[in-house]
Amino acid sequence: MNLVGASRAELATLLHDLDPRPYRVAQVYQWLTRRLAGSLDEMTNLPKALRESLADRSVIRDPEALEVRRGGEGTAKFAFAYPDGAVVEAVAMPMEGHTTLCLSSQAGCAVGCVFCVTGILGAGRNLTGGEIFGQYRVIMRQEGLVGAPVNVVFMGMGEPLLNLPGITRAVELLAETVSPRRITVSTAGIVPGLAKLAALERRPKLAVSLNATTQEQRERLMPIAARWPLEDLLAALRAFPLERGRRITFEYVMLAGINDSLDDARRLPRLLRGIPCKVNLIPLNPDEQYLAGLAAPDEATISAFAGVLAAAHMNVTVRWSKGRDVAAACGQLRGQVIRERAAP
């Protein structure tokens, strides 16, 4: 049994004939989820005999960091491998007063957004909650962040709402040290998944990858929109229970000549009317190999677009990519790592 990702109940079962006292279960759980122990030997408040018995029955296995690329602004991008060969990405981005970690929920993505390298590379399996949490554990330890304030966003590879069991367990494990207010789940708009997310007792924050202002345009950019139309998505978001003071973040990847017109900018506030929200404009991170023919608009176009939203009293920010030099857009580092591994 891999202890990374184990729930309290699973640990209680494991410890049942070794030392079933509740405080022992709590101690082991804390070592794994709070202190992010990498080995049983680190659990110094457990008797040695207990650690040895646990070692006979279990392991602590995190994903292997195949590669870490560092960018000029302190951004660190990780390529992680799991024992079955699945490779995913995760990123640590230093911000003011905290670090934001972007984690992956699937080893690929079937959603197929045309502006995303992960989508172009195709579907991959769901990660378990422990495998997702393992990305967090390795980054926190390797970057010296244990105990430091972090935000976690599920905006890496995969569609989190197509892996709700994995995400739910990961959020439960993270919640030992990261408040759900500091965790954001980003979806391409899986309408049935929104209802399930809404039903969670400790709900993370919600972000929606919108990228279009008409159904037709959205279907062209995000094939999944044909299954869950914009109208249904917006209705589900209007019904989504938001805690006091919370807002939904709408991400809008800006693509030159495709979704960056002033008409788009004028339609957006009308579309989102009545939803407490903010809009994040994200100029495309280009990739000549996988995203040929797509480009980010120039700065003047982006500013004009943002200006229209601001004039309509929307809360808008432009997210200039941190760490282009480390292949920061979703799927780009994995694409490179896979290419390099495949090369003779």
Ligand code: SF4
């Ligand atoms: S943007 Fe997100 S949902 Fe779309 S293909 Fe990429 S990983 Fe999947």
